[in-house]
Amino acid sequence: MSELRIGDAASIVGVDTHVLRHWEDVGVLVPPRSATGQRVYDDEAVSRALVIRRCQRAGLSLAQIRELRPADDDARRVLIEEHRSRIMDAVDQLQATGRFLEHLLSCRHAEITECPDCSGFAADPRPSAVQKRRLARAI
Known part of the structure; x- marks a missing residue:
């Protein structure tokens, strides 16, 4: 998969673009940025977004999902x-x-x-x- 813009990534994950922006605001998904400052969704970022979505469907809140990231x-x-x-x-x-x-x-x-x-x-x-x-x- 090549690098995607937010709309294409949102489509793959099955959410609206504002959801991906919100996930970035709360720190559960921070995609890399291009030289011009646009969000770039590579394979890793899309995979993380899909995992976040699965966790939400399992009933985890964004705060709980954020707690899953640390190395503890x-x-x-x-x-x-x-x-x-x-x-x-x-x-x-x-x-x-x-x-x-x-x-x-x-x-x-x-x-x-x-x-x-x-x-x-x-x-x-x-x-x-x-x-x-x-x-x-x-x-």
């Missing part, structure tokens, strides 16, 4: 592990909700409270990932 591997690992844990907890909750809704499609009880299966879904005893971390800190 321990802080980076903690940030990633905590965020991944929240995502996995959300996935577990969505899967449980999916199973509950699937059951509701075939449930023949007039009231949900009369159905032992529905009551079982409502009384899920598994602690969430957040609850597990809180318990671990309390010990």
Whole structure:
């Protein structure tokens, strides 16, 4: 890939040009500049922009994404592990909700409270990932 102007880079990343300018303002993506002062998006800058976009889609804020750049591997690992844990907890909750809704499609009880299966879904005893971390800190 050759060096691109901001509009072409924004198109590849799937964002508007003002988004790339904002990312530069907050320090998560600082592309090199040409001799005339224009932003130049080389392969590295476009790759970084795509990673930033993926991180945003995963729910990371720009401040968190900025924290991923420093060389402090321990802080980076903690940030990633905590965020991944929240995502996995959300996935577990969505899967449980999916199973509950699937059951509701075939449930023949007039009231949900009369159905032992529905009551079982409502009384899920598994602690969430957040609850597990809180318990671990309390010990």
